[in-house]
Amino acid sequence: MPAIATMPVKERSAPARMAPPSRFGDKTFEWLTLGMALVVILLVFLIGWQLARGSSLAIQKFGFNFLVTSTWDPVTEQFGALPFIYGTLVSSLLALLIAVPLSIATAVYLTELAPLWIRQPIVSLIEMLAAIPSVILGLWGIFVMVPWLRDYLFPLLKRAFGWTPFFTGPIYGPSMLAGGIIVAIMILPIITSVSREILRSVPNLQREAAYALGATRWEVTRIAVLSYAKKGLFGAVILGLGRALGETMAVTMVIGNTPQIAASLFKPGYTLASVIANEFTEATTDVYLQALFELGLVLFGVTILVNLLAQLLLKTMTAKSATRAAE
Amino acid sequence: MTKLHRLSSRLLGLLLAFGLIATASAQMTINGAGATFPYPIYSKWFDEYAKVDPSVRFNYQSIGSGGGQKQITAQTVDFGASDGPMSDENLSKAPGKILHIPTVAGADVVAYNLPGNPALKLDADAIAGIFLGQIKKWNDPKILALNPGVNLPDQEIVVVHRSDGSGTTYIWTDYLSKISPEWKSKVGTNTSVNWPTGIGGKGNEGVAGQIKQTPGALGYVELIYAIQNKMPYADVKNVSGKFVKPSLESITAAMATAQIPDDFRFSITNAPGDSAYPISGATWLLVYEQQKDSAKGKKLVEFLKWAQKDGEKMAKDLDYAPLPNALQAQVLKRIDEIKF
Numbered sequence: 001m002p003a004i005a006t007m008p009v010k011e012r013s014a015p016a017r018m019a020p021p022s023r024f025g026d027k028t029f030e031w032l033t034l035g036m037a038l039v040v041i042l043l044v045f046l047i048g049w050q051l052a053r054g055s056s057l058a059i060q061k062f063g064f065n066f067l068v069t070s071t072w073d074p075v076t077e078q079f080g081a082l083p084f085i086y087g088t089l090v091s092s093l094l095a096l097l098i099a100v101p102l103s104i105a106t107a108v109y110l111t112e113l114a115p116l117w118i119r120q121p122i123v124s125l126i127e128m129l130a131a132i133p134s135v136i137l138g139l140w141g142i143f144v145m146v147p148w149l150r151d152y153l154f155p156l157l158k159r160a161f162g163w164t165p166f167f168t169g170p171i172y173g174p175s176m177l178a179g180g181i182i183v184a185i186m187i188l189p190i191i192t193s194v195s196r197e198i199l200r201s202v203p204n205l206q207r208e209a210a211y212a213l214g215a216t217r218w219e220v221t222r223i224a225v226l227s228y229a230k231k232g233l234f235g236a237v238i239l240g241l242g243r244a245l246g247e248t249m250a251v252t253m254v255i256g257n258t259p260q261i262a263a264s265l266f267k268p269g270y271t272l273a274s275v276i277a278n279e280f281t282e283a284t285t286d287v288y289l290q291a292l293f294e295l296g297l298v299l300f301g302v303t304i305l306v307n308l309l310a311q312l313l314l315k316t317m318t319a320k321s322a323t324r325a326a327e
Numbered sequence: 328m329t330k331l332h333r334l335s336s337r338l339l340g341l342l343l344a345f346g347l348i349a350t351a352s353a354q355m356t357i358n359g360a361g362a363t364f365p366y367p368i369y370s371k372w373f374d375e376y377a378k379v380d381p382s383v384r385f386n387y388q389s390i391g392s393g394g395g396q397k398q399i400t401a402q403t404v405d406f407g408a409s410d411g412p413m414s415d416e417n418l419s420k421a422p423g424k425i426l427h428i429p430t431v432a433g434a435d436v437v438a439y440n441l442p443g444n445p446a447l448k449l450d451a452d453a454i455a456g457i458f459l460g461q462i463k464k465w466n467d468p469k470i471l472a473l474n475p476g477v478n479l480p481d482q483e484i485v486v487v488h489r490s491d492g493s494g495t496t497y498i499w500t501d502y503l504s505k506i507s508p509e510w511k512s513k514v515g516t517n518t519s520v521n522w523p524t525g526i527g528g529k530g531n532e533g534v535a536g537q538i539k540q541t542p543g544a545l546g547y548v549e550l551i552y553a554i555q556n557k558m559p560y561a562d563v564k565n566v567s568g569k570f571v572k573p574s575l576e577s578i579t580a581a582m583a584t585a586q587i588p589d590d591f592r593f594s595i596t597n598a599p600g601d602s603a604y605p606i607s608g609a610t611w612l613l614v615y616e617q618q619k620d621s622a623k624g625k626k627l628v629e630f631l632k633w634a635q636k637d638g639e640k641m642a643k644d645l646d647y648a649p650l651p652n653a654l655q656a657q658v659l660k661r662i663d664e665i666k667f
Contacts, residue, residue, distance in 0.1 A: 074492075075515035142528075142536040150541075172485055173541055174526050253536075257490030257527025268526045274490075278529060281391025282492025282518040284417060289393075 048300060055294035058287060066294060072259045074279070079291035081298050083259035087176065087269035088302060091251060092244035094180025094265070099187050100237055106188075107195035112221050123196070130189035138253030141182045146173040146254055149181070154266060165263040172256070177265035179255030183247050187240035194239055198232035199225060231318060238310045245303050248273040272299040354381075357627055360388040361395020361408030364494050364549065365610045368431055368645050369408070372638045376630055379637075383626045392494055392518065399425060399613045405623055407613035410494020411518065412592035424616040426665065427591040428631060428658060431639070431647035432582055432609040434550040435499045436560035436573045440538050441465065445477045450564035451597075451605075455507035457484055457545060460524035465543060473564075480543070487537045487546030490527025492518040498608035499547050502596040547606075550578075551646040565605040566597050577604035578648035587654060591661070607648070617666050624667025631662045 052059070058066065062079060069080030106126070110119055150173035161167040202225050210224035226233070248271075256268020257278065272295050283289040359369075366389040373385035390398075392409040399407030400421045412427055437449055453469050456462035462469060465479045489496045497518045504511040514520050528534035531552040538544040538558065550573050553560050562570040571577050584600030587593045597605045612631070618624025635655055642649040650658065 071521065073521035074519050075517045075521065139532075139536070142533070142540060147540050170483065172526060174528075174537060252490065252529050253533060257529070258522070258525070270527075278491040278527075279519050280393075280492075282393040282494075284393045284396055284414070284518070 048297070051293060051297040051300055055290045055297055058290035058294045061287060062291075062294075066291075067298065070259065070261065072275070074283070074285075074288050077285065077287045077291075079287075079294075081272070081295055083261050084270055084272045084275055084295060085298060085302060086261045087179075087255070087259075088245060088271040088273070088299065089306075090176055091179040091183055091255065091269065091271055092241060094177065095183035095187055095244045096237065096241060098181060098184035099191055099240060102184075103188050103191035103236075103240070104195050104233060106192050107199050108221060108226070110196050111199040112217075112225065123193070126189050126192050129185070130193075134186060134247065134250040135253075137182060137186065138250035141178065141250060141254040145182065146178050149173060149175075149178055158266075166265050169262075169264045169266050171266050172268065174254055174256035174268050175266050176255060176262075176269040179251045179269060179271070180265070182250045182254050183244045186247055186250060187243050190243060191236050191240040194236035195233055198229045198236060201232075202228050231314065234310075234314050234317070238307065241306065241310070242303065245306065246273055246299070247271075248277045252277060272296075272302070354384045355623060355626060356384045356386055357406070357623060357630070358386050358388075358404045359395075359406040359408060359612075360390050360398045360404045361613070362392045362410045362494060362610055363389040364410050364433060365408065365431060365647070368638075368642060368647050371641055371645060372634055375638075375641070376633060379633060380626070380629065383630070385630070391492070392497075393492065395613065399615075402615075402619070405614075405620075405627060408611065409613060410608065410610045411497040412594075412611065413613065421615075425613050426616050426661060428612040428614060428662065429591055429593075429609045429650060429654070430612055430634065431642045431649060432578050432595065432607055433498075433647060434573045434578050434604055434607040435495055435502070435547040436550050436553045436606070437545065437563065438535070438538050438548050438553050438558045438560045439545040440542055442480065442542070444559040445474075446559070447477065447561040448473045448564065448570050449561045451506035454563070455503055455510055457486060458488075458503060458522075458524065459507070459510060459513070460486075482543040485537075485541050485544040486525030487528055487534050487541070487544050488522055488525050489519070489530070489534055489547075491529050491533075493530075494518065494608065494610065495531070495547065495549050496520070498596060498606060501594055501608070502606045505594075505597045550574075554646055563605055565601075565603055566599050567601050567603075569601050571602060571604045573604045573606070575643055575646065575648040577602055578607040579651050581605070581607040582609065582648070582654060583651040587657070591658070609650075614665065616664065621667045624665065628662060628665050628667065631665075632659060635659050635662070 058079065066079060066081055067085070068082055070082045071078045071080050072083070073079070106122075110122060114122070150171055154171045154173075154177070157167045158171065206224040206228055207220055210220040215223065251271055252274035255270065255274065257270050257274060258268040259270045259275070260267065262269075276292055276295055276299075280289075280292055283292055366387070369387050373387065377384065387408075392411055395407040395409050396413050396417055398404045400417065402422065413425065418425055437454065439447065441447075449470070450473060453462060453473060456467075456469060463483060465482045465484055471479060488499075497516065500510075500514065500516045500520050503514070504516045514523060525546075526537065528537040528546070531548045534546045534548050535552060535556055535558060538546050538548075548558070560573060562572050564570050580600055581595045581598040581603035584603050585593055585595040585598040591611070593609070595607050595609060598607070614627065614631070618627065635650075635658055639649040639655065
């Protein structure tokens with residue numbers, strides 16, 4: 001994180017000037033923090049293990065097919081997770097496509113351009129958005145957002161982009177796109193506030209140097225600020241993605257809850273987290289319950305996989321820019 | 328001693344005193360868990376029963392019928408509650424014989440959203456056709472024939488169903504399976520199914536919300552919910568060929584004419600009788616015939632009897648249909664067979 005990288009060296013050496021150090025405190029502190037860190041790691045493993053144990057019957061019965069088939073039928077006990085995996089990934093991707101430009105633009109405005117007096121009110125408002133419970137947001141989604149999307153935005157999109165497969169078919173309202181938009185609203189605050197902290201930690205020297213070279217405001221923002229903070233901003237996006245993948249209540253209110261894979265974003269979809277929340281309480285047979293557990297395991301796996309991919313992307317990205325700098 | 332110390336020690340003493348009082352008057356707590364549909368009336372019963380017998384306290388968790396069945400099987404609660412009867416398979420997993428005690432009943436209504444919201448009449452064929460995705464438009468000849476004189480638009484029917492597992496869906500799919508062989512073979516009966524068409528809303532509020540917000544929508548919600556939210560709902564033709572308005576009376580009528588097996592694991596959908604509303608369903612309490620804890624068992628039986636005799640009288644005020652008298656007498660006899 002750049003925030004750590006830019007910390008002045010002086011501060012770190014300050015304790016050296018104090019009275020003779022007692023090793024005991026340091027050691028205890030080290031063990032204590034190590035213990036805490038291990039607990040967190042252990043927790044992740046325990047969750048994974050417990051999910052795998054809870055779904056062992058379903059794993060045995062359906063094997064790999066669970067991941068690649070599309071039927072979800074509690075009556076005949078045929079279970080396939082593909083439409084849910086698809087729905088989770090697509091709704092999260094849509095959310096990122098909408099939320100990332102908005103959040104980063106907001107963060108840039110707040111740190112680089114906005115007059116000082118306006119910054120704090122905007123920051124408070126964004127943080128208030130994060131405090132809205134997701135079930136409230138979901139109800140607002142049903143009663144306000146979805147009708148508005150159905151009557152205004154969706155017909156507009158259909159007229160403009162109806163020639164692509166993404167905006168075809170009848171418009172009901174509850175849809176994959178509505179799900180993506182509600183998730184976007186939910187991850188906006190976290191991406192914005194983390195991005196803002198990262199942009200604030202860009203040293204002013206960077207900006208001053210760029211101005212000294214005669215750069216315009218846009219050039220300063222692009223070259224000195226955004227490119228410097230790239231890695232941190234990417235981290236902010238990943239945090240948002242993590243939330244998006246697991247978002248449940250609000251999504252389930254507006255996504256239409258239909259397990260299907262359709263190119264059109266006007267069609268209803270379903271996510272992993274939603275189906276678990278929807279069906280867990282009334283699942284009476286063993287295989288059914290275990291299949292729901294396995295969905296949890298799949299969601300766990302998808303989240304880890306997406307995070308790993310993101311880390312990989314970040315590595316190749318920074319490696320590329322490093323070689324470019326070296327040239 | 329500083330002032331603060333004195334204050335805190337006094338507080339501590341006070342707390343201890345309270346603790347002692349609390350343990351001295353310790354009540355017996357009877358734990359239950361299960362269905363969400365009857366939760367409002369059960370909590371009313373427990374409230375009222377506290378006045379009848381202050382020595383016992385009921386603690387009910389509305390975690391869903393599936394959870395209720397599982398917890399009574401695992402004996403982690405003293406009674407379970409379910410909107411659907413337990414399957415033979417699940418009953419065989421229990422360490423003892425589980426009795427089904429029917430308490431109250433409700434119904435699913437067909438709610439819709441049409442311009443002007445005209446009164447509609449539907450029959451089994453039309454409902455099955457709509458939910459199988461075969462009747463797609465409001466001005467379909469089948470719907471028109473049932474509703475002469477009603478101006479039905481050339482508009483697509485947007486089908487809305489529950490996305491969460493629920494007793495409401497169990498009643499709905501149980502009805503469809505009885506009236507449509509195609510539904511029975513293609514979809515079947517369960518708390519959640521693989522829907523041939525439509526969009527899913529979470530909970531009664533989710534389905535009602537989608538119907539209210541979507542022109543041309545049609546879906547099923549609990550009668551109570553439709554009444555309380557002033558939604559229009561259709562009269563449904565029953566097996567005797569009469570169009571019946573869903574109401575507490577027509578639900579009780581369905582229970583009176585339905586076939587009741589000896590173990591009370593009955594289904595009252597599609598019940599015969601001129602005044603029976605066909606899409607109705609009861610809810611049950613689940614108790615072991617042989618109670619493990621005799622003191623608790625005694626109190627539980629006393630409560631169950633009170634619920635059948637006095638509790639049933641409160642049902643209508645809360646928009647639940649009470650059991651018909653004949654069934655109530657049968658149930659009371661069964662409660663007497665509980666051993667403790």
